[in-house]
Amino acid sequence: GAVVSQHPSRVICKSGTSVKIECRSLDFQATTMFWYRQFPKQSLMLMATSNEGSKATYEQGVEKDKFLINHASLTLSTLTVTSAHPEDSSFYICSARGERWANEQFFGPGTRLTVL
Amino acid sequence: EDKVVQSPLSLVVHEGDTVTLNCSYEVTNFRSLLWYKQEKKAPTFLFMLTSSGIEKKSGRLSSILDKKELFSILNITATQTGDSAVYLCAVEAPGGSEKLVFGKGTKLTVNP
Numbered sequence: 001g002a003v004v005s006q007h008p009s010r011v012i013c014k015s016g017t018s019v020k021i022e023c024r025s026l027d028f029q030a031t032t033m034f035w036y037r038q039f040p041k042q043s044l045m046l047m048a049t050s051n052e053g054s055k056a057t058y059e060q061g062v063e064k065d066k067f068l069i070n071h072a073s074l075t076l077s078t079l080t081v082t083s084a085h086p087e088d089s090s091f092y093i094c095s096a097r098g099e100r101w102a103n104e105q106f107f108g109p110g111t112r113l114t115v116l
Numbered sequence: 117e118d119k120v121v122q123s124p125l126s127l128v129v130h131e132g133d134t135v136t137l138n139c140s141y142e143v144t145n146f147r148s149l150l151w152y153k154q155e156k157k158a159p160t161f162l163f164m165l166t167s168s169g170i171e172k173k174s175g176r177l178s179s180i181l182d183k184k185e186l187f188s189i190l191n192i193t194a195t196q197t198g199d200s201a202v203y204l205c206a207v208e209a210p211g212g213s214e215k216l217v218f219g220k221g222t223k224l225t226v227n228p
Binding site: 095104105108 | 152157158159160161164204206215216217218219220221
């Protein structure tokens with residue numbers, strides 16, 4: 001199967017700072033990337049969908065000005081949590097899909113964000 | 117609103133037992149149902165089901181979909197401690213983005 005990486009795997013930051021998380025498809029071109037958030041003992045909640053070269057589509061209740069998504073190339077999408085607060089602490093997972101793999105979604109290993 | 121419900125939420129068994137995990141769904145324009153296994157990090161893909169009544173099998177794991185009753189089951193036979201994980205069910209419902217709607221998962225613990 002395809003490989004998706006995320007960086008960093010873990011980040012701790014102070015309240016009020018911004019954090020950028022990268023999601024890369026390593027061996028295929030991802031026409032669409034998805035960003036999920038997972039709180040402890042909860043399921044994955046889709047935050048937004050991004051297509052290369054166009055604006056991300058956010059799910060209801062997700063603030064687009066707070067969670068900035070950029071999908072500048074077919075192998076890279078970034079999620080920036082702006083002015084992070086402790087309640088933003090969560091596990092953020094991206095997934096990517098591309099035509100090469102019959103549009104199956106492949107998940108990255110996730111990023112654990114802790115905001116102090 | 118699209119909804120995926122998994123049961124039970126948690127399950128504790130002994131090695132060698134057989135388990136059945138359930139997933140029911142309500143979505144508009146169903147496209148496929150997927151099962152994932154999540155250990156410490158990202159979910160890993162197990163099965164994708166699109167047609168009713170056709171069992172998919174991989175080793176000790178198998179899954180089947182009933183599109184009339186809107187549910188799927190995931191069976192694990194001869195469980196091992198390495199099967200301990202959260203099993204997630206997700207439904208793909210096309211709506212321009214082919215997004216996945218996840219259930220809350222079933223936490224399976226297999227004791228030696």
